[in-house]
Amino acid sequence: xxxxxxxxxxxxxxxxxxxxxxxxxxxxxxxxxxxxxxxxxxxxxxxxxxxxxxxxxxxxxxxxxxxxxxxxxxxxxxxxxxxxxxxxxxxxxxxxxxxxxxxxxxxxxxxxxxxxxxxxxxxxxxxxxxxxxxxxxxxxxxxxxxxxxxxxxxxxxxxxxxxxxxxxxxxxxxxxxxxxxxxxxxxxxxxxxxxxxxxxxxxxxxxxxxxxxxxxxxxxxxxxxxxxxxxxxxxxxxxxxxxxxxxxxxxxxxxxxxxxxxxxxxxxxxxxxxxxxxxxxxxxxxxxxxxxxxxxxxxxxxxxxxxxxxxxxxxxxxxxxxxxxxxxxxxxxxxxxxxxxxxxxxxxxxxxxxxxxxxxxxxxxxxxxxxxxxxxxxxxxxxxxxxxxxxxxxxxxxxxxxxxxxxxxxxxxxxxxxxxxxxxxxxxxxxxxxxxxxxxxxxxxxxxxxxxxxxxxxxxxxxxxxxxxxxxxxxxxxxxxxxxxxxxxxxxxxxxxxxxxxxxxxxxxxxxxxxxxxxxxxxxxxxxxxxxxxxxxxxxxxxxxxxxxxxxxxxxxxxxxxxxxxxxxxxxxxxxxxxxxxxxxxxxxxxxxxxxxxxxxxxxxxxxxxxxxxxxxxxxxxxxxxxxxxxxxxxxxxxxxxxxxxxxxxxxxxxxxxxxxxxxxxxxxxxxxxxxxxxxxxxxxxxxxxxxxxxxxxxxxxxxxxxxxxxxxx
Amino acid sequence: xxxxxxxxxxxxxxxxxxxxxxxxxxxxxxxxxxxxxxxxxxxxxxxxxxxxxxxxxxxxxxxxxxxxxxxxxxxxxxxxxxxxxxxxxxxxxxxxxxxxxxxxxxxxxxxxxxxxxxxxxxxxxxxxxxxxxxxxxxxxxxxxxxxxxxxxxxxxxxxxxxxxxxxxxxxxxxxxxxxxxxxxxxxxxxxxxxxxxxxxxxxxxxxxxxx
Numbered sequence: 001x002x003x004x005x006x007x008x009x010x011x012x013x014x015x016x017x018x019x020x021x022x023x024x025x026x027x028x029x030x031x032x033x034x035x036x037x038x039x040x041x042x043x044x045x046x047x048x049x050x051x052x053x054x055x056x057x058x059x060x061x062x063x064x065x066x067x068x069x070x071x072x073x074x075x076x077x078x079x080x081x082x083x084x085x086x087x088x089x090x091x092x093x094x095x096x097x098x099x100x101x102x103x104x105x106x107x108x109x110x111x112x113x114x115x116x117x118x119x120x121x122x123x124x125x126x127x128x129x130x131x132x133x134x135x136x137x138x139x140x141x142x143x144x145x146x147x148x149x150x151x152x153x154x155x156x157x158x159x160x161x162x163x164x165x166x167x168x169x170x171x172x173x174x175x176x177x178x179x180x181x182x183x184x185x186x187x188x189x190x191x192x193x194x195x196x197x198x199x200x201x202x203x204x205x206x207x208x209x210x211x212x213x214x215x216x217x218x219x220x221x222x223x224x225x226x227x228x229x230x231x232x233x234x235x236x237x238x239x240x241x242x243x244x245x246x247x248x249x250x251x252x253x254x255x256x257x258x259x260x261x262x263x264x265x266x267x268x269x270x271x272x273x274x275x276x277x278x279x280x281x282x283x284x285x286x287x288x289x290x291x292x293x294x295x296x297x298x299x300x301x302x303x304x305x306x307x308x309x310x311x312x313x314x315x316x317x318x319x320x321x322x323x324x325x326x327x328x329x330x331x332x333x334x335x336x337x338x339x340x341x342x343x344x345x346x347x348x349x350x351x352x353x354x355x356x357x358x359x360x361x362x363x364x365x366x367x368x369x370x371x372x373x374x375x376x377x378x379x380x381x382x383x384x385x386x387x388x389x390x391x392x393x394x395x396x397x398x399x400x401x402x403x404x405x406x407x408x409x410x411x412x413x414x415x416x417x418x419x420x421x422x423x424x425x426x427x428x429x430x431x432x433x434x435x436x437x438x439x440x441x442x443x444x445x446x447x448x449x450x451x452x453x454x455x456x457x458x459x460x461x462x463x464x465x466x467x468x469x470x471x472x473x474x475x476x477x478x479x480x481x482x483x484x485x486x487x488x489x490x491x492x493x494x495x496x497x498x499x500x501x502x503x504x505x506x507x508x509x510x511x512x513x514x515x516x517x518x519x520x521x522x523x524x525x526x527x528x529x530x531x532x533x534x535x536x537x538x539x540x541x542x543x544x545x546x547x548x549x550x551x552x553x554x555x556x557x558x559x560x561x562x563x564x565x566x567x568x569x570x571x572x573x574x575x576x577x578x579x580x581x582x583x584x585x586x587x588x589x590x591x592x593x594x595x596x597x598x599x600x601x602x603x604x605x606x607x608x609x610x611x612x613x614x615x616x617x618x619x620x621x622x623x624x625x626x627x628x629x630x631x632x633x634x635x636x637x638x639x640x641x642x643x644x645x646x647x648x649x650x651x652x653x654x655x656x657x658x659x660x661x662x663x664x665x666x667x668x669x670x671x672x673x674x675x676x677x678x679x680x681x682x683x684x685x686x687x688x689x690x691x692x693x694x695x696x697x698x699x700x701x702x703x704x705x706x707x708x709x710x711x712x713x714x
Numbered sequence: 715x716x717x718x719x720x721x722x723x724x725x726x727x728x729x730x731x732x733x734x735x736x737x738x739x740x741x742x743x744x745x746x747x748x749x750x751x752x753x754x755x756x757x758x759x760x761x762x763x764x765x766x767x768x769x770x771x772x773x774x775x776x777x778x779x780x781x782x783x784x785x786x787x788x789x790x791x792x793x794x795x796x797x798x799x800x801x802x803x804x805x806x807x808x809x810x811x812x813x814x815x816x817x818x819x820x821x822x823x824x825x826x827x828x829x830x831x832x833x834x835x836x837x838x839x840x841x842x843x844x845x846x847x848x849x850x851x852x853x854x855x856x857x858x859x860x861x862x863x864x865x866x867x868x869x870x871x872x873x874x875x876x877x878x879x880x881x882x883x884x885x886x887x888x889x890x891x892x893x894x895x896x897x898x899x900x901x902x903x904x905x906x907x908x909x910x911x912x913x914x915x916x917x918x919x920x921x922x923x924x925x
């Protein structure tokens with residue numbers, strides 16, 4: 001059996017190098033095809049009729065005028081008379097037509113009578129939730145009541161972070177062609193290998209009848225794992241239209257309302273410490289909404305990272321609101337609980353009269369990895385010039401621009417998912433990797449080629465990688481930062497399995513046993529004797545007409561040390577706040593993240609930049625705004641649902657914590673941990689600047705000015 | 715937020731327009747009330763009114779006259795994507811906010827989702843396909859080299875905005891890049907690489923390696 005271990009850090013030729021992503025030119029030149037770009041021959045268009053009400057019952061629905069419209073090929077009712085609708089933009093009917101314009105006209109001709117019912121769309125005030133609030137049982141560790149009594153300092157406050165959306169730039173949707181017993185499925189998905197199973201289930205067909213293919217995805221962030229109702233209905237529309245492919249992608253308003261959101265979190269928090277800064281007790285009553293279904297937050301994560309606090313009481317309530325369901329959102333739960341925890345700890349440190357950096361470090365023994373957090377906090381502090389920029393709460397310098405620094409921490413799993421990879425070595429020397437994975441923009445194709453090139457002693461351009469098809473060996477969905485660990489491990493194992501077969505084939509020619517051969521610099525040679533070698537091409541010719549095809553799997557129960565889970569991370573922010581206008585400006589953010597063995601530092605840094613920038617958006621501007629009077633979502637567009645632009649992010653510095661100790665742990669995912677600590681760091685920096693806490697995010701001018709004037713949130 | 719693109723002024727159309735009608739009638743707007751104008755317009759509709767329904771038009775795309783059949787309400791973006799298989803420009807916000815559909819029309823950077831295809835007739839239109847076929851414009855490899863992209867969906871629009879920006883600002887400072895590219899939004903968070911890419915492309919262009 002080959003030795004699957006990663007080669008030692010110092011002897012890697014391709015892994016660990018700052019290599020540009022292999023599909024960068026394709027994407028930058030507009031040639032990369034997304035399924036929203038693909039037009040299968042004969043494509044017609046699907047459009048959805050959405051509910052205008054947050055809560056209603058369908059009294060009647062009449063599609064006859066829509067059906068008569070020239071160019072319309074199929075109309076399907078998703079919510080027949082009597083159906084109760086529980087959120088705005090829920091699907092009422094689906095239309096297929098020759099052009100998208102005609103399909104939209106047809107949707108407008110569908111007559112629906114709605115019985116409007118009472119709704120609840122906001123959860124920020126728990127007192128108004130009534131019987132829509134479902135409390136979970138209380139969890140207690142230690143003796144919180146005694147701890148609060150004995151504490152030297154107790155701090156109590158309320159914190160909130162609202163619902164935000166994924167806002168994937170490529171909306172959810174697919175092209176689907178259903179003719180005979182075959183379904184051609186072209187979705188935008190994070191789950192190439194298995195999303196077809198979900199479609200088949202929705203259609204009550206065997207999964208074997210669905211062929212899924214996707215070359216590129218325009219953003220997922222946790223929202224694109226299922227076929228969804230619109231995928232299933234597009235298939236029905238196709239069948240009803242004689243098997244013509246139906247292209248149906250959500251418009252922007254639907255994308256922001258029914259395709260997934262991140263749950264909110266609001267919390268009343270009480271924390272305590274001893275005079276010397278020992279963090280002794282946590283008590284929280286938190287609530288949130290994940291939409292109509294209600295759930296979606298694991299409150300057991302509180303207090304976050306500092307989980308071993310001796311005394312704690314957790315109460316949590318899920319509020320069912322008339323909104324579309326939440327979905328996994330890059331590090332589900334973590335950014336929200338990181339904000340609540342780090343803000344409360346920062347406030348407690350202020351009350352103690354202690355520098356929060358010292359408070360976070362002093363209590364590192366309450367984390368699962370004290371040495372890692374201590375080192376990362378110190379590194380982040382050094383990079384943000386903490387000793388120079390930190391001041392006691394409230395910037396006392398003259399003028400209306402106040403500056404401050406703040407910290408946040410995070411943790412994540414990120415062990416590799418189950419993944420199978422096939423490596424083929426052809427007699428002409430061509431090599432290909434095949435696996436049903438997907439590249440979310442993280443650089444999956446690139447790191448697969450790096451692993452294969454490293455393992456086979458070849459340049460990256462001597463290897464081809466095929467992903468994005470459910471006919472390829474099954475690889476896990478890309479969620480939870482599990483992809484890099486899974487696919488790098490399965491690729492490592494399958495390439496070495498294939499190489500072993502090649503060694504066996506050429507051993508007689510080199511006059512040495514197969515286990516005495518190695519692949520180096522495009523050659524197969526006898527170990528330590530480069531004189532006895534064959535070029536890669538000459539070696540592969542020995543295969544005759546036979547192609548080597550070997551599998552490799554990442555077994556999550558035994559990842560062979562190739563990948564593991566568990567990372568930390570500390571971010572720090574330096575912000576300025578105009579106390580006259582309330583505008584918060586990011587000056588600088590530093591991110592210190594470990595992720596085990598780093599296959600490509602350039603792409604890893606991009607993940608961290610991305611996580612930080614998404615967090616800037618969430619900290620400063622993102623908020624789904626629901627109107628309680630009408631039940632409408634007021635900003636289901638990109639004009640008023642704000643995202644940061646290129647000038648809004650300040651200067652960002654990333655420090656990938658690459659050390660021999662981290663490297664020896666194997667590969668760990670990074671996409672999610674990079675997205676966790678920044679919101680807390682920005683919020684704490686704002687507090688340090690202006691001297692008061694802005695309890696509810698985002699840090700909009702309105703919320704900042706309200707906090708400055710001592711007003712409660714509306 | 716950051717700066718937005720200039721609104722595209724209404725082009726002078728060959729077909730029916732209010733101004734053309736007034737000129738043809740030999741009167742000025744000071745003389746006639748609007749009510750009378752409307753009556754006259756109704757009485758004598760111009761023969762070259764565009765639509766309703768699908769009409770053939772010719773767009774000048776990347777220097778080539780290109781025939782396409784569109785409805786009057788079809789946007790330039792939908793004409794490119796749904797009818798001409800030119801899918802580099804993406805439909806994201808579909809209302810002139812995000813810049814994913816950026817093209818250069820008559821030398822100006824515009825959002826193709828807010829230009830009607832029939833209004834684009836007679837104007838030179840440059841798309842991502844036009845600057846990346848053959849030897850690509852230096853801004854294309856600069857985005858790749860600096861990892862100014864992740865999922866890549868905003869990227870072709872960003873590349874076109876950067877190209878249009880550099881056409882008018884060949885020697886930009888770092889701060890000018892930040893101010894000048896505020897009309898494009900990215901969700902993956904690639905702005906750090908984009909800033910470097912635009913500066914690198916500017917340097918490359920000054921080197922004269924691209925005419």
